[in-house]
Amino acid sequence: MVSSVANARARLVAGSRGRLLNGTLFALIAIALVILATKVATNGPAYFIQIVVYGLANGSIFALIALGYTMVYGIVELINFAHGDVFTLGGFISLWLLPIFGVTEGGTVTGAGLILPLLAILVISMILCAVVNVTIERVAYRPLRHAPRLTPLITAVGMSFVLEGIMFLWRGPFNLHYPNVLPATSIELGGANGPAIGFKDVAVIVIAVVLMVALTLFVERTKLGKAMRATAQDRDAAELMGIDINRTIAATFFIGALLAGAGGMIFGLYYNTITFDQGFTAGLVAFTAAVFGGIGNIQGAALGGLVIGMIQSLSDGYFDTAWTQVLIFAILVLVLVFRPTGILGMRVPEK
Amino acid sequence: MQKRWLSMASVLTAIALVAAACGGGGTSGTTSTPGASGSGAAATTAAATTGEIIIASDLPTSGADASSGLPTQNGAAFALSQTTSYKGIKFTFKPFDDTVNGVHDPQKGAQNVQQMLSDPKVVAMVGPFNSNVARAEIPIANQGQLAMMSPSNTNECLTQTFPYCDPQPAALRPTGKNNYFRIAAPDTVQGPAMADYILNTLKLTKVAVFSDNETFGKGVADNFVKRLTAKGGTLTNRSDFDWKTTNDFKPFINDAKAKGAQVIYAGATSATKACIVRSQMTGILDVPFTGPDGIGDDQCLKDSGSNTANMYFTNAAGDAGQNPDAASTVAAFKQAYPKASDLGAYTFPAYDCAFILIDAVKRAIDAAGGKVPTRQQVIDAVQSTSGLKGTVGTYAFDANGDPKSATMAFWASKGTPAAWVFQSQFSVGQ
Numbered sequence: 001m002v003s004s005v006a007n008a009r010a011r012l013v014a015g016s017r018g019r020l021l022n023g024t025l026f027a028l029i030a031i032a033l034v035i036l037a038t039k040v041a042t043n044g045p046a047y048f049i050q051i052v053v054y055g056l057a058n059g060s061i062f063a064l065i066a067l068g069y070t071m072v073y074g075i076v077e078l079i080n081f082a083h084g085d086v087f088t089l090g091g092f093i094s095l096w097l098l099p100i101f102g103v104t105e106g107g108t109v110t111g112a113g114l115i116l117p118l119l120a121i122l123v124i125s126m127i128l129c130a131v132v133n134v135t136i137e138r139v140a141y142r143p144l145r146h147a148p149r150l151t152p153l154i155t156a157v158g159m160s161f162v163l164e165g166i167m168f169l170w171r172g173p174f175n176l177h178y179p180n181v182l183p184a185t186s187i188e189l190g191g192a193n194g195p196a197i198g199f200k201d202v203a204v205i206v207i208a209v210v211l212m213v214a215l216t217l218f219v220e221r222t223k224l225g226k227a228m229r230a231t232a233q234d235r236d237a238a239e240l241m242g243i244d245i246n247r248t249i250a251a252t253f254f255i256g257a258l259l260a261g262a263g264g265m266i267f268g269l270y271y272n273t274i275t276f277d278q279g280f281t282a283g284l285v286a287f288t289a290a291v292f293g294g295i296g297n298i299q300g301a302a303l304g305g306l307v308i309g310m311i312q313s314l315s316d317g318y319f320d321t322a323w324t325q326v327l328i329f330a331i332l333v334l335v336l337v338f339r340p341t342g343i344l345g346m347r348v349p350e351k
Numbered sequence: 352m353q354k355r356w357l358s359m360a361s362v363l364t365a366i367a368l369v370a371a372a373c374g375g376g377g378t379s380g381t382t383s384t385p386g387a388s389g390s391g392a393a394a395t396t397a398a399a400t401t402g403e404i405i406i407a408s409d410l411p412t413s414g415a416d417a418s419s420g421l422p423t424q425n426g427a428a429f430a431l432s433q434t435t436s437y438k439g440i441k442f443t444f445k446p447f448d449d450t451v452n453g454v455h456d457p458q459k460g461a462q463n464v465q466q467m468l469s470d471p472k473v474v475a476m477v478g479p480f481n482s483n484v485a486r487a488e489i490p491i492a493n494q495g496q497l498a499m500m501s502p503s504n505t506n507e508c509l510t511q512t513f514p515y516c517d518p519q520p521a522a523l524r525p526t527g528k529n530n531y532f533r534i535a536a537p538d539t540v541q542g543p544a545m546a547d548y549i550l551n552t553l554k555l556t557k558v559a560v561f562s563d564n565e566t567f568g569k570g571v572a573d574n575f576v577k578r579l580t581a582k583g584g585t586l587t588n589r590s591d592f593d594w595k596t597t598n599d600f601k602p603f604i605n606d607a608k609a610k611g612a613q614v615i616y617a618g619a620t621s622a623t624k625a626c627i628v629r630s631q632m633t634g635i636l637d638v639p640f641t642g643p644d645g646i647g648d649d650q651c652l653k654d655s656g657s658n659t660a661n662m663y664f665t666n667a668a669g670d671a672g673q674n675p676d677a678a679s680t681v682a683a684f685k686q687a688y689p690k691a692s693d694l695g696a697y698t699f700p701a702y703d704c705a706f707i708l709i710d711a712v713k714r715a716i717d718a719a720g721g722k723v724p725t726r727q728q729v730i731d732a733v734q735s736t737s738g739l740k741g742t743v744g745t746y747a748f749d750a751n752g753d754p755k756s757a758t759m760a761f762w763a764s765k766g767t768p769a770a771w772v773f774q775s776q777f778s779v780g781q
Contacts, residue, residue, distance in 0.1 A: 047609045054601050106657045173453025174415040175624055180656040184634025198634060271598040272630040272656060281596050317602035321592050 022337055025330045032319070032327060039318045049195040051317040052310070057201045057270060059309020060208030064263035065286035066293070066301040067215060068133075068256030074232045074296035075252045077149075078141060081156040084283015085163035086133050086257050090264025091274045092167050094125040095178055105179040114181060122207075122265055129261030130254040132163075137253040142246065160280075167276040175275050178268035204270050211259055212302050219298060224251055232296065285312075288332050294342030303344060403441040404723055406431060406708050407467045408701075409460055409478040409488070412446065414453015415622040418650040420480055422695030423502060425688050427477040430705035432687070437713050438721045444705075445473070449484055454622060457487035464488045468495035474712060474729045475500065477704045480697070482506035483566040489523040489531050496726040498733050499531045500708050502700035503644065505667045506570050507537040510751040520751065529752050530730050534700055534707070534744060535667035536757035538567070540779050541643050542574030544759045545616065545665045546582065552761075553639060553663075555614050556584045559607030561600075561628065562618030564591040571643045572618025587612040594623040600631045608636045620645025626654035633658045643667075647696045647762055652769050659769035669743040669758030670773045671699035677742035696762070696771070703741030710739055 040048050065087050072080045101117035102109050109117060140155040182203060186196040219225035227248045230238040239245050267282075268274045289308045293300025308328055315324040335343065408427045411420035424446050431444035447467070449460040460479050467473040468491070475498040479485050485504045492499050508516035509523070509531065524530070536544075549555050558579055562572040569591060576586055587610035590603045607615060615638060619625035622645075629640045629651075639661040647664040655662065671677045677699070684702070688694065711732035715724035718732070739746045747755040760776035 043606075043609065047605060050605050050609075051602055054599065054605075058599060168452075172414060174650070175622070175627065175654070177627075177630070177654045177656065180630055180633055180658075186634060196635065267598075271627070273598055273624065273627040273654070278598070313599070313602060316597075316599060317606065320590065321597045325596070 022334065025334050028330055029327070029334065032323075036314060036318055043318070046189075046195045047317070049189070051313050053195065053197055053201050054317070055310035055313035056306065057204040057309070058313050059306035060205050061263050061267050061270070061305075062282075062286050062289050062309050063302045063305025064208055064211065064259045064266070065282060066289040066305045067212065067298060068260045069283075069287050070290040070293070070295055070298060070301035071228075071252050071256045073290070075228060075249055076141070076145070078152050079156065079287065080133075080136075080141075080253075080256075081153070081283070082133075082136055082159035082163055083256065083260060084279035084281075084286065085160050085167070086129050086136075086279070087260040087264045087267070087282060087286075088167060088274070088276065088279035089132060089163060090125050090129045090261030091178065091268040091278075092171060092264070092276075093128050093261070094121050094265035095171075095176065095268060095274060097121045097124060098179055098181070103179070103181055105181055107181075111183070118181075122262060125265050126258045126261040129264070130257040133253045133257030133260075134250050137250060142249075160283075164277055164279070171276065173276060175273050178272045178274050180269075180272045182269055200270055204266050207262065207266060211262055215255065215259065216298060218255070224248070228252055285328065288328065292332055292335055292342055294344040297342065297344050300342055300344035304342070307343075402439060402723065403443060403472055404474045404712060405443045405445050405470065405472045406705060406712070407445045407447060407473050407476040408705075409447045409449050409463045409467075409476055409484070410480045410701075411450045411455040411484075412448045413450050415650065416450055416453065416455050416480070418621070418648045418692075419645075419695055419697065420448075420450075420455075422693055423480060423697040423701040425693050426502070426684075426698035426701030426703075427705040429684050429687060430702045430709065434709050438716055440716060440723055442709065442712070443472075447478075449479060449481075455479075455481045455484055457484050460484035461487045461491055464491045464495075464497065468492070468497060473497070474715075474724065474726055475708045475733070477502065477701055477708065479504065481567065482509060482570070485509055485531070486518070486523065486566065490525055493524045493526055493528070493530050496526075496528075496530060496730060498708065498711070498726065498730045500704040500733065501531075501533040501535065502704045503535050503667065503697045504533050505535050505538045505541050505644070506566055507539045507574075508570070509533070509537075510753045511537065511539070528730075529734070529750065532707075532733055532748050532752040534703060534741075534746060534754050534757065536759050536779055537667075537753065538571040538574050538643075540757065540759055541665050541667050542571045542576075542618075543578035544761075544777075544779075545641055545643070545663070546575050546578035546584065548663070548665070548761055549614050549616075549641060550579070550582055550584055553614065555639070557587050557611050557613045558584060558616050559587045559603070559610070559612035559614070560589045560616045560618065561603055562589075562591045563594040563620070563623035563625070565594075565619075565623060567643075567645065568618040568620065568623060570618075572616065575616055575618065592619075592624075594619065597624070598627075600624075600628045601635065604628070604632050604635050612636070612638060614639050614641055617642035617646060621648055621651035621654060624654075626651040629655040629658055629662065639663060644696060647771055649692060652764065652771075655764075655769075659764050662764040662769075663774075664762050664771075666696045666760040666762055667757070668697065668700040668760070669776050670760050671702075671742040672773065673776060674742060676740065680742050699742045703743055703746070706741050707733065707736055707739060707746055711736060 068083050101121055103117050136159050140159050141152050144152045182200045186198040188194055188196045227243045230243055231245060231248045289304035290301045293304030311328055312324050315327050408424055410424045412424055428444050434442055436442055447463040449455055449463055451459050477500055479488055480503050482504045510520055512519055560572050560576055562568040588606045617625040625642055625646050641663045644666045647666055652659050671681050712729055715728040715732040737747045744758055749755055757779050758776050759779055761774040762771045763774050765772040
């Protein structure tokens with residue numbers, strides 16, 4: 001009796017502290033929105049449209065990474081911390097392949113001639129990343145499938161460091177320059193001072209959307225996709241129905257890494273810089289995007305990625321880069337407090 | 352018989368050594384001021400028996416920073432290869448690397464200085480390269496009376512007292528005596544010099560400024576902006592990036608474009624992504640790109656990709672190629688270090704740093720009667736340097752450790768493939 005009163009009091013105190021925190025976060029975001037509105041008004045619509053375009057491109061890349069997190073979590077309830085580094089690996093592999101396929105900055109291969117080699121490099125990078133990710137699953141996660149939850153989490157962190165270490169040894173600690181090979185042409189809306197939608201922005205968004213649509217179709221229309229959904233819902237029942245669980249889980253890691261590998265190459269082409277440890281931050285932000293949209297939910301991860309990319313660009317463009325992470329994570333906390341399952345809802349098995 | 356005599360002698364020597372060591376420790380233990388005489392005498396005794404002094408260097412010589420750190424180390428190493436001994440005392444060069452994961456690191460620098468102090472033969476050091484490393488090293492070297500001579504530190508707060516300095520220079524020198532010297536012009540000169548160059552030579556007025564938010568980058572950007580606005584230029588927009596997590600510089604570039612910027616000024620270095628910004632400007636904003644000495648290396652040209660035209664940087668030291676008296680030294684260096692990447696903007700300034708230290712150590716040896724001098728004697732000798740002609744300047748130091756006159760040079764990227772080309776230089780009196 002006494003203890004339950006004490007518990008209730010503790011809960012009350014915690015609750016009021018929570019409300020205070022939420023109030024502060026709400027106030028922070030409200031202030032940010034007001035400042036944003038005034039800044040958007042003073043800087044004019046052209047700049048705003050420009051920032052939104054960058055936000056979409058940013059968000060597409062985050063969405064590509066977030067999909068891998070969400071798919072893996074949906075099926076084995078594991079946060080694959082190595083996923084962010086698989087994304088970086090995609091950038092490193094494609095950077096290594098570019099000169100092999102004769103694509104160099106200011107080189108002879110330009111214009112339409114670029115399409116074929118770049119597509120080939122994209123496909124090879126994606127497949128190599130996928131193979132690495134499946135290997136990681138086989139070596140570090142599958143033997144631990146029935147171990148306590150914490151164990152595969154720790155091996156995931158370990159694999160993340162292993163991948164970072166390999167990339168560090170391979171290309172060193174520099175900010176590597178990623179060749180700026182995509183054409184710099186842009187469509188200028190409303191004259192020279194209007195917003196310019198660059199070829200790069202469009203390319204990034206188009207590739208990401210195509211990959212995401214393909215993924216959705218795959219999961220909803222194919223037999224393997226059905227097997228994935230079944231495994232995510234109830235692993236034991238799926239196994240009883242004759243689904244090869246190991247193969248299905250491996251396929252999930254494979255597809256997640258395909259998207260991350262593509263994301264790595266697109267990141268390099270878009271920002272022209274790549275560092276061995278960029279997957280750490282990018283991975284955390286993408287994981288946030290996945291949680292934001294509802295972990296386990298594919299459409300949710302895509303939406304979450306786009307929203308977070310947009311927040312990042314608006315914050316970078318109108319405030320200061322120092323505020324970006326604060327805003328992203330403040331919004332995350334609020335979303336989780338009021339919708340613990342994310343915007344579109346979690347898609348996890350009901351037990 | 353002879354054998355016994357030898358063993359007795361060795362026992363006696365051992366006893367003498369132990370006594371000397373205890374005596375030194377005891378003296379410094381009882382003196383309240385940290386061993387101006389006590390530990391210094393002990394160091395002399397220990398070093399005199401070997402007859403060797405070491406001039407160390409602390410520079411970032413691996414990873415991203417190696418592109419500027421290694422050529423600098425080459426300069427110091429070359430100077431010491433020219434002077435190997437004086438009055439029977441051997442001169443040795445011992446380089447240290449202050450990078451961690453390929454980026455200069457203040458803690459690593461501080462550890463290196465500790466290591467130098469633990470070796471009584473080390474009497475002076477060339478370096479460090481980066482101002483934030485200097486900030487960590489000066490207090491430690493100061494307590495060990497180790498003379499520091501930097502070819503490239505430019506942060507004004509290392510030597511001069513300004514209200515905005517944190518920490519103040521006095522706080523970096525716990526003993527109250529100066530041990531830190533440099534030959535580069537401080538940022539109070541470097542930032543404004545580029546502002547003048549933009550206004551007077553490039554004839555442009557609207558500038559967008561960004562920085563990497565580090566001691567050096569932010570400081571030089573602040574000084575740039577102060578001079579620019581004072582001389583009638585306009586600051587269109589400014590961002591201080593967290594360079595480790597920021598990869599998207601396009602919002603900043605677009606902001607600059609929307610506000611009509613005619614030039615970008617980078618308060619950053621090529622190791623902190625300065626020239627990634629140049630690359631991302633491609634197709635959005637085609638205006639000149641300017642920065643401090645931190646962008647004047649190969650890494651920057653590589654990072655800029657195909658967008659290398661119209662880039663300018665200030666170098667806080669002169670160009671040895673402009674000094675006819677240095678021609679033979681330059682030629683000898685090129686013979687010893689034939690690769691193009693062996694030579695950087697701070698190679699000959701570092702050569703001069705080592706040259707000044709060698710000169711000071713020689714005078715200190717003379718003053719000590721041909722014996723190995725104490726560290727404090729070396730500091731005093733550096734302080735009294737006057738009219739010493741090096742390859743890129745003539746040296747004398749004020750009480751803060753700043754050069755009495757320094758040279759500021761302008762370089763621009765030219766040609767395909769792009770290379771940095773010397774434009775002009777001028778002298779600045781302090």
